[in-house]
Amino acid sequence: MPLKPIEHRLEERFRRYSAITTQSDPHNLGKCIPSTPGQQVLAELLAGELRAMGLQDVICDAHATVTAVKPGNVPGAPRIGFIYHLDTFDSGLCPHVKAxxxxxxxxxxxxxxxxxxxxxxxxxxxxxxxxxxxxxxSDGTSVLGADDKAAIASVMEMIASLDSREEKHGDIIVCFVPDEEDRLGRCEASRRQGTFQRRLCLHARLLRARGGRVRVLQRGERDDQIYRCLGAPDVGQGRDGEPAADGCRLCFTF
Structure with missing residues (x-):
């Protein structure tokens, strides 16, 4: 059976992911990670799909942090890392998305x-x-959740189609993290629960914590920034630095 057009596959993925309620909860600031149970549900769903795609070293922990590696098929090619957040913004509207x-x-x-x-x-x-x-x-009663589920759908579809397209690539690292919308609460809770240092070490090991940040907000818009992790900055905080000598590119989407 021929594949559906990519726009249809992307829409199906987005609708499936957006149907899972993952609004972060500001009332849980500093108390727990993730701040809402739906983020763990989505994390486990994505981890299962990554395993089904054949990715290696797929990890989904109890704090809705997912990491996975798709090994490259070109020896010595630059690695690229994609980091996305699972939560959506709590705007005070209905948490259930009706796209x-x-x-x-x-x-x-x-x-x-x-x-x-x-x-x-x-x-x-x-x-x-x-x-x-x-x-x-959305139907106006909730946020749509395109931040960041449109990006999640995009990278998942990209990974799913790489083999059939016979694309040449280096190692691809994928990370999904919770509670980006509640940065301060996440930082406080992560220090308390011991996930902060573990997450930094994990990113440093997989991505060497150096590379470029690509921020895309709307069609035709792109904002590239150099990112380099020096020491142990607060969660979500990067510092400008020199381009990565090892060719690793670190991509955040918002």
């Missing part, structure tokens, strides 16, 4: 006719870039 696909023809978008929720072009002029395209929206 919907709308073909955008321009103007304002009605997200929820029953509740009269609209996305106004005047408030979101970036919509003009997507006239004539299909767009995934």
């Amino acid at each position: 919907q696909k709308i073909h955008y023809t321009g103007g304002d978008v009605c997200l929820n006719a029953e509740k009269k929720i609209w996305m106004r072009l005047q408030e979101h002029p970036e919509l003009n870039k997507y006239v004539g395209q299909d767009i995934l929206f």
Whole structure:
């Protein structure tokens, strides 16, 4: 059976991941990692899918941190690392995401006719870039969770398609971590629970904690920054430094 078009596969992955409630809980700041049980559910799901894809050294710990390695097929090729967060922002709306696909023809978008929720072009002029395209929206009662589940769906689909495309690559390291949205609480709790140093050591071992950060916020936009971990900075804190001599590239997405 031929593969579905990649946009369909990406949409299916995103809908499946976004259906798992993973809002971080600010009331659990500094108390536990992850701050909500759904993050552990998603972590274990992703770990299982990575194992099914044949990745090696797949680890999913009790704090919703997942790491895995896809060995390279080109000796000596640069390694690349992808780090994503499992949680979504708690905006005070419904935690359950109801994604919907709308073909955008321009103007304002009605997200929820029953509740009269609209996305106004005047408030979101970036919509003009997507006239004539299909767009995934929430129903207005929740966030969509594209931060960071669109990125998670993208890297999972990329890894799934590498072998069939016979792409040449170095080692690929994938990491999923919880509670990015609650940075301070995560930092405090991680020190208390002993996960902070372990996570730093793990990143240093897998990625040598050096490389470049690629931040993509919308179509056509890219922000590259040099990242180098010096000592033991706070979780989420990087310091500008020199480019990695070993060719490792570290990619965060937001």
